[in-house]
Structure formats: structure tokens, C-alpha cells
Amino acid sequence: MNMVLLQQELKDFLDRKADQYNRISFIENDPIFVPHQFTLKQEIEIMGFFAAIFAWGQRKTIIQKSLELARRFDGKPYEFVMNHSGTDLKQLMGFRHRTFNDTDLLYFVDFLQRHYRQHESLESAFVPENRFTDMERSLIYFQQYFFDAPHAPVRTRKHVASPARNSTCKRLNMFLRWMVRCDEKGVDFGLWKQIDPSALICPIDLHVERTARRLGLISRQQTDWRAAVELTENLRRLDPLDPVKYDFALFGLSIEEELPIKLYPRIP
Template sequence: MKARLDGLCARYDTAGALEKDPLSLPLTYDGPLDREVAAFVAAHLAYGRVDPMIRAVRTALAPLGPRPAAWLRDCSEPTARKELSRALASWVWRFHTGADLTAWLLAWKRLDAESGAGLESHLVPAPGEAPDEALSRLVQRLRTDLPASYGARFSLPDPREGAACKRWRMFLRWMVRSGWPDLGLWTRLSAHQLIIPLDTHVARVSRFIGLTRRATPDGKMALEITEALRRLDPADPLRYDFALSHLGIMGDCPGIRSLPSCAPCPLVAVCRAGKR
């Protein structure tokens, strides 16, 4: 299995696949905190069809200019709220509105002001805590601080309530992993602690190749897939995430094992799609 997944990485760990990924937008910024702000926005808007989603993220970040962290730090909160509300008045991405995005960016501003260094310290567990304790604590705080709109609540699943937390897991992967294509900006969490961002593509392919037996794409499935990948790469189990998701994102997995069309796929010999 490891050799087959390594082959999948070789196929999809490419610049062409990265163009179809929201991570491509944070990578256009130079400063570490600017990349963090862009990642905080991009990861939490990462749902729905990829091309319009990337356009929506790009438009969402545009009012912040080339240095979004400096923009947020330099403005007072009332000024930032006024400017963002005006610039994003007509912006929308599916469940999210301009008001939701304004609140999201102001949340980053407040959390950054507390830490003096972005969000990392807010997501690092205390000694003896499980990694998800810090994530749950931050989610519960933001549920109190942010408006009770559908878009805001959509961004705030709690892992302790059994949620897969796909967009938070994606943000953490980007920020913690130093391997391609991730940002590797944070050092107080380790790659081996990460849990896979469970999107529909990862869930489907993982069932096909036996990484999980679960039917429901929830937190338990995310943990089961991650544990299976840890057996293949204990230090960096999420190195396979980009390739697994892009097998679906790029439209290369038909959802049923069919030769010869599936023959080029490195997973074809272990795939049980369409079998009983």
C-alpha cells in the first residue's frame, strides 16, 4: 500500500494539481503572517466547486492588499470593520456572506493582538492535553464571539462533538507540515499529530482502498484513515492527503473500478470501487 500511495503522490504532487487547490492563494503572499491570514480565509471557504471557490477566496482577500496581516494590525477594529463591510458588501460564497467574512477577519485580528504572533498559540494544547482540546476550546470561544449566522456556524464544527472539522484540519495541515505543498510556518505542533482533512474525495477513495470501513464521513472516519496512514508514515501521515483528494478533484477517479480506463491509477490493484 505504501508504494502505491507513494506512486499516487508522484502523480499528483505537481504544480498543475496545486492550481486546483485553495492553498495556491496563500502561497502568493511573501510574509509568514500574511500567508497565515490568507490560509485562515482560504481553508474555511474551501467547499463547493473548486474553480468558483478559488475565485471567491481571491475576491475575499483583495481588500486586504498584498500584506493582509499588516492591514489588519494597522487598522483599529472599528475602522477595519467599516472598511471591510463596505468592500465586502456584495461578496458571497455559498453559505458565507461579506458580514461573515468581516467577522472572521476581525476574529483573527483580536486573536493576533492577544498572542502578538498570529493563531499558533491558540491552537497549541496545554501540557498533557490531546491536540484537539485546543481546537475545541478555540471553536467554543469563536461560537461566543462571532455572529450566530449560518456561515459563521458552518466554520465552527467542534471535534469533541464528533465533527470531522475538514476545514480546520486543512488549515492546520497547511500551517504545520513543512513538506510540499504546505506552508510549514508553525513549529509548536508536529506533523505526526495532524488528522486528515476529510473531504468527500478522501472519504470515497479511502473506502475504495481499505483505509477505512466506516460509511459516515465524520470525526471517527477521519481518525481511522489517519491511523491507517500513520502506519505507512508515522512522522508525516498527511503527506498523502493532497494526492488522495486530488485524485477526485481532478476528476480522475470515476467511482467504479473499470479497466482499461483505471489502469494508469497507482491504486488500481487495491481498489474495490464497485465490488461487493
């Protein structure tokens, strides 16, 4: 069988699986459940950002800790960010999720307040000079912008990844998928319009990586930024306009079912 037919077979298979998992029923057990509890654009952004940053470990715990944080924000994260007093910040003390603690949280809130005082949406934090060019540049810019304050704690830097450090940037790429992708399925929000879905980079976690390697979508040995780019470039060959929709397929296949015995060769 020639490679064109193999690629079409893989596309058909992943299209079916993306459609299977890109559904409302997916939300309940995924960190995207957290921003779906809000309707105000800024609150979806804020709680989506925190849920994505917390996204390592068990999904149930990620959701629980994100909802705990929402309660500490009195259920109104945007209002809290914009109008909190020094006394209000005491409500955040003692918060912890794995290595993310209240020192990190206080700086995140400080950054969000400074940003929203100047901008209507968090999208502009990923679009340098109001002009999107490519995702690598945007993510490098965001990390630099996020830590441009002289009082930024050194310890907090580990929580915001950058391609400049060759990270896969899994959590930021996941957050961007939530904010940018737009379809009729009702999972991703599609709130942001300056970044085209075709430019997104597929998030790589252990589940996605395992499935992608078995399907011949990643050949690079290291799991780093270049691996994320390689995966996405291969997915763009299957769908140039919406490559990251296959995140649903790769993740769902890994955690809920076995792959077919047949393995596909690496896409040339």
C-alpha cells in the same frame, strides 16, 4: 498473500502517488494557491485560513472568491485586519461565498484582530495553554476560543467545525496541513512548529473519502470525526511520522485517474 505484504504493497502504491501529486504543479488548481500569493507569515495564515474556510464547491470558485477577498483587503490582509477603520469595513459589505456572507466575514476579521493584538501567529489559537497534546483537543479549543466573544453571531458558528459536534473538520484539518507539514516539495508551508506533522488528522472530502473507502482505509459507515481518525490511524501505519502526506495521493487519485482494479482489504 499475508496482510503484511498487502500493507506494504498499499504503502508503496500510495507513496508513489503522494510523490506524484505533492509538487509545485499541484498548487495552481488548489485552494492552497491563495496563501502562496503572499510572503508575510501572518498574511499566509490569514489568507490560508479564509481559503480553507471557503473550501467547499468547485476549486476554481474557491480560489476566485478568496482572491476577491484579498482585493477587498487592498492586497494586504494583515495590515487591513490590524489597522482597518469603520469606513474600511464597508469594503467588505456584500461579500458572499455560498452560505458565508458579510456578517460572518466581519466577525472573522474581528476575531483575527483580537487574536493578533495578543499573539504573533495564529498557531497559538490551536495550542491551548501553549502546550499541544492532541488534535481533537486543539480543534475543540479553537472553536471555543474563536467564538468566545459575546457579540459572536450565532449564524457564524456553522463555519467553524469541531470534533465535539462529531464533524470531520475537513477544512480546519486542511488548513493545519498547510501550516504544519514541511518537506522539500514546496506545497505545504511548514510555518508552525508546536504541532508535529505526525499528530495531524487527514482532511476528508468526497474525493478523499471515495478513494479511502475503496482502498480499505475507512470502514466506518458515517463520515464523521471518528472516520477521520480511523483513516489517519490507518495512514500512520504506512508512515507514522507524516501520515497526512497521503492526502495528496487520495485526493489526486480520485479526481485525475482510476484506481487499480484490485481493491485492498481493510487494514486490520
